[in-house]
Amino acid sequence: MPEKSQASPVGTAGVVDPIGGELVKENATLQAFFAPGGGLQFYTRAASPISAELIASTGHYISSRAPYGPEFVGAVKLIDTVPGAPPVSTESINIKVGAAYKQGKKTIYYGTMPTKCPKGGFPLKSELTFNTGETVTTLYKAPCPKK
Secondary structure, three states, rough: HHHHHOOOOOEEEEEEEEEOOEEEEEEEEEEEEOOOOOOOEEEEEEEEOOOEEEEEEEEEOOOOOOOOOOOOEEEEOHHHOOOOOOOOOEEEOOOOOOOEEEOOEEEEEOOOOOOOOOOOOOEEEEEEOOOOOOEEEEEEEEEEOHH
């Protein structure tokens, strides 16, 4: 992939696959890339024992209501391994998304932080909706960076 297409360093995804009636856990690698036409694609690679390489999810940013900034809307594909077996489950995702590159003497940033931090930190909200229709929401205040 071209260097300017990378939208994140390599992160991890904890996945579980029911192989032969036993739950097999693996830490897959995960990396974001800029998608054609805008948005992001997340390339996932599980080496062993699951052994899979794929674009596991895609998404894009939309405007959000205050007190939040841009909102990322994405979908994680349902990953089947063996016909008739349950799909792979994702237990955790750990990735930092953000990128910058030089264009001549100018730096092009994909995302930036506000110059002032709100009292108490930056409000964050994650909302996950599962195939069952259940939605889980988590609120968090990210601490202000040190000067």
